[in-house]
Amino acid sequence: MLSFQTRPGKAKSGCLGCVGFLVVVAVVLFILGAFAFRIPQERGLVSNAAEEHLLPTPNREASLAIKNAAERSGLPVAGVDLYVLPLKNTDESILYASLDASSGFDIQSVANSIDDLAAKGSVFLQNAEIKKNNITQISTEYKSNNGSRMFVLTASTDTLRAAANKSITREEFIAGLEADANIPQLISFIQSFR
Amino acid sequence: MNIRSVLILGIASITLSGCSGIDELISFAKDWAKDKDIISDNGMPTGKTVSRVVFGSSTGDSKVDAVIDAGYMLRGIKQAEDEARNANAALQGDAYNPNAAIGHLSQAIDMRPKDWHYRNQRGALLIEQGDPDAAKEDFIKAEEHCNNAKGCLQALHRGRSAALNESLQRQFDRSDADPKCATYRSLSASQLQLAVLAEDPKAKKRYRDTAEEYDIKASLGECL
Numbered sequence: 152m153l154s155f156q157t158r159p160g161k162a163k164s165g166c167l168g169c170v171g172f173l174v175v176v177a178v179v180l181f182i183l184g185a186f187a188f189r190i191p192q193e194r195g196l197v198s199n200a201a202e203e204h205l206l207p208t209p210n211r212e213a214s215l216a217i218k219n220a221a222e223r224s225g226l227p228v229a230g231v232d233l234y235v236l237p238l239k240n241t242d243e244s245i246l247y248a249s250l251d252a253s254s255g256f257d258i259q260s261v262a263n264s265i266d267d268l269a270a271k272g273s274v275f276l277q278n279a280e281i282k283k284n285n286i287t288q289i290s291t292e293y294k295s296n297n298g299s300r301m302f303v304l305t306a307s308t309d310t311l312r313a314a315a316n317k318s319i320t321r322e323e324f325i326a327g328l329e330a331d332a333n334i335p336q337l338i339s340f341i342q343s344f345r
Numbered sequence: 346m347n348i349r350s351v352l353i354l355g356i357a358s359i360t361l362s363g364c365s366g367i368d369e370l371i372s373f374a375k376d377w378a379k380d381k382d383i384i385s386d387n388g389m390p391t392g393k394t395v396s397r398v399v400f401g402s403s404t405g406d407s408k409v410d411a412v413i414d415a416g417y418m419l420r421g422i423k424q425a426e427d428e429a430r431n432a433n434a435a436l437q438g439d440a441y442n443p444n445a446a447i448g449h450l451s452q453a454i455d456m457r458p459k460d461w462h463y464r465n466q467r468g469a470l471l472i473e474q475g476d477p478d479a480a481k482e483d484f485i486k487a488e489e490h491c492n493n494a495k496g497c498l499q500a501l502h503r504g505r506s507a508a509l510n511e512s513l514q515r516q517f518d519r520s521d522a523d524p525k526c527a528t529y530r531s532l533s534a535s536q537l538q539l540a541v542l543a544e545d546p547k548a549k550k551r552y553r554d555t556a557e558e559y560d561i562k563a564s565l566g567e568c569l
Contacts, residue, residue, distance in 0.1 A: 201418040204411035207459035207490065209422060210500060234422070236415055238408070242496055247415045288408065292416045305412045325377045329406075331413045 210235040213284045224275040230256025235284055243287045251294040273315035302332040421456060428453035443474050461487035461501050469508040477527040499542050502535040526568035533559035
């Protein structure tokens with residue numbers, strides 16, 4: 152006759168509970184990690200404000216004209232993509248500049264000639280194409296050598312013009328500047344300078 | 346970790362502010378982070394830091410949020426643009442392969458179904474390939490994505506005219522035969538739409554005159 156011995160129920164559920172807890176912790180860490188690396192946004196798994204507020208078709212004519220204007224102003228264009236994106240239900244557009252190190256953008260040389268570039272940027276902001284296309288917001292994103300977005304900075308065109316003309320205070324400029332960053336990418340970026 | 350990220354944000358913001366010097370940079374970055382309630386007055390991360398780092402929380406202005414998120418949208422646009430570039434390459438010189446080009450444009454449409462640009466491109470190519478009915482379908486769908494917005498329709502018809510003119514040039518370059526009449530007729534239709542949408546009377550007249558020229562070409566029997 153066969154007989155079976157079973158462990159007390161309490162001990163069994165304790166072990167299972169421990170494994171379950173670890174699984175839950177792992178899942179939570181995985182989800183937080185995914186968000187920290189902006190994976191859902193990168194993969195288009197979550198809807199973003201851009202699709203909601205911007206027309207799906209960039210203004211290609213204006214994008215090209217503005218890229219040409221930037222080049223004429225002496226701003227670096229290697230590894231730089233410029234897009235004019237019209238906003239829905241208005242005649243306004245935004246200008247989005249993507250500075251991509253993996254496509255040849257050199258942030259070191261930009262940092263070395265920042266004063267000169269700031270002066271050229273001031274000239275660029277006065278360009279007729281910016282006014283003609285009613286660009287009210289300008290964004291700059293920086294992508295690392297592996298093509299991942301590291302950070303994005305944005306301010307209204309008026310704020311940038313005022314800052315260039317020195318007609319607003321430092322505090323007013325700071326208040327008008329917004330940013331977002333991929334923190335893990337940023338940390339490796341900083342370490343690359345060490 | 347937070348201070349480091351603030352520092353690098355400062356490095357980036359130097360491009361906008363034109364300030365220089367590492368101390369000024371750090372000071373600027375810290376002041377920015379305080380202004381946005383990311384760090385407290387004593388430099389410690391606030392509760393908002395966690396939500397911004399992990400979830401990329403709203404700035405409080407939906408337009409600014411859209412601008413910040415635009416980079417994710419552009420990723421899709423770039424992939425579709427790669428397909429459009431491949432389509433263009435498939436139409437150049439001896440490599441001319443319109444079926445491959447249509448395939449690439451179809452991929453771009455699948456990636457960005459609401460972007461009318463690729464439907465304009467494919468429509469022009471379908472006419473070139475002798476399938477004006479399929480082209481018409483593409484053109485109608487492209488216009489639907491504008492939701493009657495004037496600026497969108499103007500850009501769409503300018504873009505369509507450019508795509509049709511490129512197609513016309515290819516037809517002249519590649520064959521001794523006359524170009525397709527449907528290319529001329531579609532060009533005329535787009536110019537007439539631009540005339541309707543234009544506010545300046547001179548521009549209206551210019552578009553109407555151009556439309557008439559295409560109509561004449563289509564009716565002279567110099568096309569197929």
